[in-house]
Amino acid sequence: MDETPFLVLLAFVMLAGSYFAGSIPLVMTLSEAKLHLISVFGAGLLVGTALAVIIPEGIRSLFTSGQATHAHTAPGEGVTMSEATEIADLHTLIGLSLVAGFILMLLIDQCSSAYSRDVEVGGSGAGPLGHGHRASVTATVGLVVHAAVDGVALGAAATTTQTDVEMIVFIAIMLHKAPAAFGLVTFLMHEGIDRKRIRRHLLVFSLAAPLLALVTYFGIGQEGKETLHSVNATGIAMLFSAGTFLYVATVHVLPELTSRVDGTFKPNQLFALIVGTILPVILTQGHHH
Secondary structure (H helix, E strand, O other): OOHHHHHHHHHHHHHHHHHHHHHOHHHOOOOHHHHHHHHHHHHHHHHHHHHHHHHHHHHHHHHOOOOOHHHOOOOOOOOOHHHHHHHHHHHHHHHHHHHHHHHHHHHHHHHHHHHHHHHHHHOOOOHHHHHHHHHHHHHHHHHHHHHHHHHHHHHHHHHOOOHHHHHHHHHHHHHHHHHHHHHHHHHHHHOOOOHHHHHHHHHHHHHHHHHHHHHHHHHOOHHHHHHHHHHOHHHHHHHHHHHHHHHHHHHHHHHHHHHOOOOOOOHHHHHHHHHHHHHHHHHOOOOOO
16 A cells, blocks of 8 residues: 555544544543542553553564664574664663653643743732643643654654554554543543533644654655664654653642542542553553564
């Protein structure tokens, strides 16, 4: 299949699937207790997805790239000094990519916090509004940045003209985009954001990855495609996005939820959190390349 229409098809499926998954909580009639329970479950999905899907997929992509293929020797063969150095460099690159994504979200969060304080001082001083606004904006921006990086990863994979690589990246992205959309919407609902605004947040999140995938693919020349392939931008992009994902899940979503229950979850909430965390592990069983 020609790579261009195939990428457009994947982008459309990604948009529709993400928006559909995020719309599920909006069409359900839920009490406050049930909404909180689903929010806890969604938070678990975010954490489990980052740890069990995105990071392993990024590492696998990094080590199976053209840059690392010759670092895997046959049984009985030794590893040369240069090969050992390349493996060590890849290990360092994993940490740097994760930390870079985390730091980016930290900076975005601080800028958002400073903006919210300015709004409160310059406005009527409505503290709760500023707090809810900041939390919802940070969560949305974090996941949009993450989705955008996913799009870059898919676009970079498409430039390799290897359909199997492209499908692997697409499946990996969809395995965490649907839970992320669900988790984002339940979090925004729990923050008291009105449904019309939530749908706008969801639409922006759903559009980010497909648009960036197409922009990356059509915006890169042949020389750029070769460069991206040689440094394996796909693996780096996925690990970078995992850093943004972890920041949103652990610094905002989970603390917001625990603060509403005085720091201790009820048994059913703790069970929902654990189930949400392990679910991505179960879904990815047998997802081998």
